[in-house]
Amino acid sequence: MSTFKEANQVRLMLTMKLFNYSWYKRCVVVPDSDGYLVVVSVRHLDNNVRKLISPVVNGISVKTESE
Numbered sequence: 001m002s003t004f005k006e007a008n009q010v011r012l013m014l015t016m017k018l019f020n021y022s023w024y025k026r027c028v029v030v031p032d033s034d035g036y037l038v039v040v041s042v043r044h045l046d047n048n049v050r051k052l053i054s055p056v057v058n059g060i061s062v063k064t065e066s067e
Contacts, residue, residue, distance in 0.1 A: 002060050004029060007036035010060040014040060014053070023049060025067060037061040 007029045018024040018040070025041040038060060040053055045066040053064050 002032075002035035002037070004036050006058070007038055007060050010057045010062070011038045014038060014057065014062070018052070021052075032061065034061075037063060039063045039065060041065055041067050043067065 011027045011029050015027050018027075023043045025043060027038055027040050029036050030039055038057075040062060042049055042064060043066070045064060049064065053062060055062055
């Protein structure tokens with residue numbers, strides 16, 4: 001179970017890592033059945049983007065979605 005504080009720390013870390021990429025839009029923390037997870041919104045989703053964004057960071061689930 002993840003807390004909001006832990007998920008928010010991961011969100012901030014991902015934001016700092018990804019904000020220079022043109023395909024990056026935003027990161028948000030959302031409630032999940034196990035606590036909280038981070039959703040990363042991108043303009044397009046391909047294999048290069050998937051390589052940069054890990055599905056789990058510091059025990060927090062990270063979901064990547066295209067808008």
